[in-house]
Amino acid sequence: MAALWRWKAHLSVFRRNCRIVLTHVEPAAQKVGTRTALFTSIGSLAVGTTLCAVPFKPVETLSHDSLIRRAASLVTDSSSTFLSQSTLALTEAITQYSQAVHTLIALHRGYMDSVGTLSPAQEDVVWQVIIGQRSEINERREDCQRLDLTWSCAVRMCEVASEAAYSSGADQACVTLRTMVELALTHVEELRKLSADAEKLLTQTKVLEVERMAPAHRTEGEGPEEEEVPEAYLRED
The missing domain is CATH 1.20.58.70 (Methane Monooxygenase Hydroxylase; Chain G, domain 1)
Known part of the structure; x- marks a missing residue:
């Protein structure tokens, strides 16, 4: 019986410690989740703003x-x-x-x-x-x-x-x-x-x-019409 009572006492102490740990962990987890959601929202907004700032040139229709x-x-x-x-x-x-x-x-x-x-x-x-x-x-x-x-x-x-x-x-x-x-x-x-x-x-x-x-090349004895x-x-x- 003494051993049983000692085991119950240890179990009670363990439960109290767990409640204390969870009390400190939950706010931190909530903060992390909030930050993650905030960063995701900011990233989506930045991407959306960048796409809106880029001018889209219409593609020319390649007709015959x-x-x-x-x-x-x-x-x-x-x-x-x-x-x-x-x-x-x-x-x-x-x-x-x-x-x-x-x-x-x-x-x-x-x-x-x-x-x-x-x-x-x-x-x-x-x-x-x-x-x-x-x-x-x-x-x-x-x-x-x-x-x-x-x-x-x-x-x-x-x-x-x-x-x-x-x-x-x-x-x-x-x-x-x-x-x-x-x-x-x-x-x-x-x-x-x-x-x-x-x-x-x-x-x-x-x-x-x-x-x-x-x-100059006219030969001697030839008439004037005969020329070389x-x-x-x-x-x-």
Whole structure:
């Protein structure tokens, strides 16, 4: 019986201690729960405020017309690049051709000024240089013809691309491309005139040289109408 009473006494003390502990724990737990709920509310409010502050841009509707305009703009960009590169190549080829023609003109004039002072060997060397310059002119002319075909294709492509851009509503791309075509046509036409003038001047120089050289190569005993033309003129340019 004494042991039973001691066990009851210990049980009573344990219950009192448990009530004291729970009394102190419950307010702390309530505070922790309150803080957690408060932080959760503040976080939700902050996230909601941030989302409301970010402006949402409406997505453009990709209609068939808008897609066609974009495609037409890409075509005009590629066509303008093709035109600019081919124009640059052609203008450089025409410029080099004109320079080669003027070099040949200078050689012919130098030869005319030195007629009668050159030995046969020196005269042969001069004509070898002239013939080599004529070969270079032929090469330059072939380059111009080849690049002219490419440039003409680029011009036609740009014209078609500008029409497609205009019909699809890409007005700015159409205007820009047509302006580039006009500038390219004007620039190439100016260079062609310069090369044509150089060719005309070369022809006049050759005629003048034949007229001046014919009496010097006229053989004795022949009539005035029988004249010798320098052998170099009988060779193909």
